[in-house]
Amino acid sequence: MKAVIDTGTMITLAGTCLMNVFREFVKTNHLELLISGTVAEESVWKPITNKRFALNAARIKYAMTQQIIKTIPVSSEITRTQQRILQLANNIFSTRNGPLNIIQSGEAEALALAKINNVKMLFIDERTTRSLIEDPTRLKQVLERRQEEEVAINQQNLNSFRAMFPQLKMFRSVDLIAMAYEQNLFDHELAHGRLELEAALYAGKFAGCAVSEKEIEDYLSHKSE
Amino acid sequence: MKTLEFDLSEMLRLFEEKRVFDLRGMGSRLIREAALGNDYAKAELGVIAYALHKIETKPHFMNSPQWVKIKQLIATNFNIAKVAVDAGDEKKFMDALKMIIKNIVNIDNELGNYAQNVYEKAKVKQASLAYSYGLSIAQASALTGADQKELQSYIGFTTMHDEEPESKNITQRVKELKEILEGS
Numbered sequence: 527m528k529a530v531i532d533t534g535t536m537i538t539l540a541g542t543c544l545m546n547v548f549r550e551f552v553k554t555n556h557l558e559l560l561i562s563g564t565v566a567e568e569s570v571w572k573p574i575t576n577k578r579f580a581l582n583a584a585r586i587k588y589a590m591t592q593q594i595i596k597t598i599p600v601s602s603e604i605t606r607t608q609q610r611i612l613q614l615a616n617n618i619f620s621t622r623n624g625p626l627n628i629i630q631s632g633e634a635e636a637l638a639l640a641k642i643n644n645v646k647m648l649f650i651d652e653r654t655t656r657s658l659i660e661d662p663t664r665l666k667q668v669l670e671r672r673q674e675e676e677v678a679i680n681q682q683n684l685n686s687f688r689a690m691f692p693q694l695k696m697f698r699s700v701d702l703i704a705m706a707y708e709q710n711l712f713d714h715e716l717a718h719g720r721l722e723l724e725a726a727l728y729a730g731k732f733a734g735c736a737v738s739e740k741e742i743e744d745y746l747s748h749k750s751e
Numbered sequence: 752m753k754t755l756e757f758d759l760s761e762m763l764r765l766f767e768e769k770r771v772f773d774l775r776g777m778g779s780r781l782i783r784e785a786a787l788g789n790d791y792a793k794a795e796l797g798v799i800a801y802a803l804h805k806i807e808t809k810p811h812f813m814n815s816p817q818w819v820k821i822k823q824l825i826a827t828n829f830n831i832a833k834v835a836v837d838a839g840d841e842k843k844f845m846d847a848l849k850m851i852i853k854n855i856v857n858i859d860n861e862l863g864n865y866a867q868n869v870y871e872k873a874k875v876k877q878a879s880l881a882y883s884y885g886l887s888i889a890q891a892s893a894l895t896g897a898d899q900k901e902l903q904s905y906i907g908f909t910t911m912h913d914e915e916p917e918s919k920n921i922t923q924r925v926k927e928l929k930e931i932l933e934g935s
Contacts, residue, residue, distance in 0.1 A: 527932070534888060537900055555932050568899060579900050623752060627789040630889035646931050651903075653912070654887035661918040668915055669885040673787060695931060701924040705932075708925065727921075731912070734888075734903030737921070738913040745921040 528558045529647035531595060532636040533568045534734065536561070538651050538699040540569075540582040540589075542729040546715040549594050551706045560643060562635040563600040566590070598639060607638035614687040615658060619666060621675040628669075629655055641690050649697050653736035656696045659688060700730040700737045704745060720749050752784050755836045755844075758796055763829040766803055766822075774804040782877045785894055786884040794877070794894045795848055802855050802873035812862055821858045825851050871901075878902045883911055 539548045552559055561569075570590070574583040589595050598604070611634040619626040633655045640648045650656055657665040662684055670677045706712065707723045716722040727742045753761075758781060765774045781797030784790060803825070806812045828850045835843035852870060859869045878897035882888060888906070892899040906912070919927075 533899065534903055537903055541904070576898070582900070621787055623788045626787065626885070628885060628890055629887045630893050632889045633887055647928070652888050653915075653917075654882075654885060654890075657918070664918055665885065672884045673783060675787065695927050697924055697928055701921055701928060704921050704925050705928050708929075732907045734905075734907035736912045736917065738916060740913065741917060741920045748922070 527556060527647075528560060528643050528645045529649065530560050530562075530636055530640045530643070530645050531565070532561075532648070532650040532652065532655075533565045533632055534651035535649040535699045535702075536565070536569045536586050536589075536595075537582060538730050538733040538735050539702075540585040541733045542699075542726065544703065544715060544726060544729070545585050545589060547703065547706050547711055547726075549589065549592070550711040550714050551702060551709070552594050554709060554711060559595045559649075560598050560639055560645075561595050562598055562604065562632075562639050564632050564635045566597045568632055600635070603642060604635060604638050607641055608634045611637050611641075611687070611690070614683045614690075618658070618662070618680055618684045618687060619669055619677050620680065621673065621677055623675075626669065626677070629658070637691070640694055644693075646693050646695055647697060648694055649699070649702060651698045651730075651735040656698075656736075659691055659694060660696060662688075698730075698737060699733075699735045700727050700742070703727055703730055720746065723749060752788065753780075755792060755796075756833060758793065759829055759833045759836060762796065762800055762803075763826060763833070766807075766829070767826060769807060771804045771807045774800050774807070778804065778877065779880060782880045782895070783884060786881045786886055786891075789894070791894065792844070792848075794881070795852075795896075798870070798873045798877045798895055799848065799851055799855070801877050802870050805869050805873060806855065806858070811864075812858070815862055817861060818858060821854050825854050828854070871898075874898075875901045875905050879905055879909065879911070882906060 539545060570583045570587050574580050590597055608631060615629045616627045617625045633652065636648065666677050666679055703726045710718055712718045712722055724746055731737050731742065762777060765777060778797045778800030781793045781800060785794035785797055812818050828847045832844050832847035835847060855870050856868055863869060874895045874897040878891040878895040879902060881891035881894050888899060888902055892902050
């Protein structure tokens with residue numbers, strides 16, 4: 527089954543040293559995990575020149591060479607779909623100052639890849655893009671509260687945008703980690719225990735995955751010691 | 752939304768009067784306005800305001816004779832930027848901002864104690880603010896010029912993701928993931 531993965535999720539998994547768990551997750555579930563050329567550029571080729579992030583980038587590069595993830599070169603179809611996504615997504619919310627540009631080309635390219643390949647799963651740690659598809663009303667409330675401005679929704683653009691992804695479900699690195707635990711796939715990196723699960727989930731959170739402490743604690747409360 | 756002319760005059764005044772916390776507050780306002788209007792010039796000024804506030808809170812910078820000289824150069828470039836904005840000369844305005852950034856980076860290289868310079872940190876700090884206003888990580892990075900990985904890592908150590916609960920929790924998402932994987 528095909529799925530798409532975004533830069534942030536790759537960075538979280540590489541940064542938390544959970545690439546072996548990730549590999550087993552992909553293999554066990556027979557996933558064909560796609561990343562776009564721009565995502566590869568952002569998560570591998572650019573940071574590999576920065577000493578602080580080179581090791582993470584090298585881990586992701588290795589996953590590419592091992593065919594755990596497959597890089598899809600940017601095509602005219604991807605660019606066209608990406609432009610359409612950007613045009614819609616960045617004209618959904620507006621204030622008295624004009625439309626709010628809330629997403630960038632990298633995120634739009636991951637969505638374009640999901641659309642073109644008709645995938646059901648997008649792994650994305652980033653909150654804004656996910657909220658745009660899952661709960662745009664809530665995103666509007668966040669924008670209004672944070673920016674202290676009234677935000678209007680262009681319903682036509684929102685409907686067109688959401689209609690592009692009728693079946694798409696979004697998952698974060700912490701969801702992948704939790705699922706890998708439930709499938710007993712930790713033993714390629716860690717022992718299969720609640721302590722290890724807790725440590726892995728918090729590592730994901732501290733690496734920047736959009737998850738709250740309460741959410742992690744709620745999930746862990748259902749897991750035995 | 753304030754004009755760029757106002758922002759430049761205000762920032763110069765706060766900088767000269769050493770009103771560091773007002774400078775920081777101004778940096779936050781500029782980032783908010785930059786996020787609202789997708790305004791890269793305001794975002795750059797917001798990063799500069801935060802970096803200058805940071806420098807002005809460090810005694811080893813404040814007590815250095817080099818800083819006195821650099822401060823004059825920065826003030827001169829603020830004035831050049833103001834004149835350029837009045838004249839509608841975008842290139843001259845951007846060049847003046849670049850000179851201010853160069854001055855900040857140079858003095859930090861000379862006097863700073865950290866491997867990561869104050870300007871790079873300011874970019875990440877202000878990008879996290881833009882992210883908190885609802886922009887995506889990539890958009891917040893692009894607006895301020897911050898490195899996306901640095902930003903993601905910085906955000907992970909804040910309480911930002913604890914403040915806005917997700918619409919679906921881990922249990923619900925794992926259930927959905929299972930359904931898709933088992934249905935394949």
